[in-house]
Amino acid sequence: EVQLVESGGGLVQPGGSLRLSCTASGFTFRTYWMTWVRQAPGKGLDWVANINQDGTEEHYADSVKGRFTISRDKAKDTLYLQMNSLRVDDTAVYYCASALGAEPGDHWGQGTLVTVSS
Amino acid sequence: SYDLTQPPSVSVSPGQTARITCSGDGLPKKYAYWYQQKSGQAPVLVVYDDSKRPSGIPERFSGSSSGTVATLTISGAQVDDEAVYYCYSTDSTNIEIIFGGGTKLTVL
Numbered sequence: 704e705v706q707l708v709e710s711g712g713g714l715v716q717p718g719g720s721l722r723l724s725c726t727a728s729g730f731t732f733r734t735y736w737m738t739w740v741r742q743a744p745g746k747g748l749d750w751v752a753n754i755n756q757d758g759t760e761e762h763y764a765d766s767v768k769g770r771f772t773i774s775r776d777k778a779k780d781t782l783y784l785q786m787n788s789l790r791v792d793d794t795a796v797y798y799c800a801s802a803l804g805a806e807p808g809d810h811w812g813q814g815t816l817v818t819v820s821s
Numbered sequence: 822s823y824d825l826t827q828p829p830s831v832s833v834s835p836g837q838t839a840r841i842t843c844s845g846d847g848l849p850k851k852y853a854y855w856y857q858q859k860s861g862q863a864p865v866l867v868v869y870d871d872s873k874r875p876s877g878i879p880e881r882f883s884g885s886s887s888g889t890v891a892t893l894t895i896s897g898a899q900v901d902d903e904a905v906y907y908c909y910s911t912d913s914t915n916i917e918i919i920f921g922g923g924t925k926l927t928v929l
Contacts, residue, residue: 738918
């Protein structure tokens, strides 16, 4: 069974940092692009970043460029999102997803909530 | 980059056909994809590459695209289809992922 399990969310003050993890199982993690998507409370989906199969290509939404870093560890089948200089408007559920839009391959985790508040 | 515009809400009675549109200037050259998100759950892909249906998605879900408008059609909508539906596509470089604002489908 394919599983993506996010962790690392929580409450952080504005300007703080947090690292999210997404552990994959049930599929060949190293063969897929991976993506982080977020959803602010009561709002729509918002692309954050994605990374290619071997981690040599990364792309970011303008809203997080320079503050967030996506990375992956093929030995641990794990995707990361390092979030620095967090702002109140970064508050959201953060989802990791594999092979966005691909069939087969498109899978999402259940999300982890990040709350930025003083 | 460009925006994808969806109607905020669509309402149909059970058994009727629901159509949800997604409009954007990039759609003539890029595929549209559709996700279903039920309350408190992660999104699920229901249409990819404009009109293809993933394994396990009921046949009543179909997609089409013409010019700047992509359409998700649910033929014979069921109460269980109530959800928010999001379209997405990519920019000209296939780098930026663009989501529509979402359409809440009510079936009652």
